[in-house]
């Protein structure tokens with residue numbers, strides 16, 4: 001048996017993708033719609049306020065394409081709180097005009113491949129910030145789930161820790177060459193969801209997602225072992241942005 005990788009976990013994360021039933025929404029009279037938007041904005045205000053005392057983080061995005069219209073991302077110290085925010089949304093009148101075409105439950109994860117043995121990462125404030133991250137306020141987000149392949153000679157989970165570390169080092173070097181242009185949050189989902197990781201990327205230039213993901217495809221760890229789920233790309237929404245998205 002190969003040695004399992006040790007991981008460090010931080011905040012739990014819920015990616016809540018929502019699709020709006022526009023016919024239903026437009027059939028509601030304007031003053032009722034106005035009230036539903038107000039109720040939604042108040043809840044969002046409550047969700048955002050967790051960032052003030054570092055009790056979590058929240059982001060909202062408009063998603064392109066047919067797969068979803070909105071994405072709400074919640075980070076919280078416990079999975080119980082994630083369940084609470086999910087229910088808070090579902091109890092809003094606005095929820096009645098939405099459906100959930102996709103969601104992803106995971107936890108912020110750092111693996112030990114590139115952490116020198118013997119270091120205590122929890123005593124390092126920079127490390128803590130990576131485990132309990134405030135979502136970057138960039139204009140664009142990209143999300144996709146992924147696995148590491150287990151097929152014949154390409155079985156990630158049968159490799160020695162040294163082989164895996166070597167490949168992850170090369171992966172990290174490519175990632176670092178994008179420093180300042182993209183931020184990534186890797187979340188582990190083994191035991192929580194249908195894929196092993198969620199990849200959340202943040203940038204002020206959407207082309208950076210394409211360039212980075214392309215470059216990684218040519219790197220051994222992604223080329224041989226990466227299996228990818230659906231990709232979502234979106235634009236960050238302010239409360240005003242959300243209001244105008246929902247207005248005529």
Ligand code: 76R
Nearest residue numbers: 111113114168172175176184186197199213216217222226
């Ligand atoms: O050096 C370090 O501090 C961290 C090195 C590092 C690890 C351990 C790192 C760096 N990643 C790590 C782990 Mn990553 N990452 C992805 C994807 O599309 C694809 O091909 C893959 C999706 C991207 C785009 C990305 C970006 N990374 C992981 C893991 C866990 C693997 C495991 O444990 O087996 C996955 C699934 C994964 C996937 N990675 C970086 C980036 C970027 C931009 C960096 C540099 C970050 C930085 O230096 O700030």
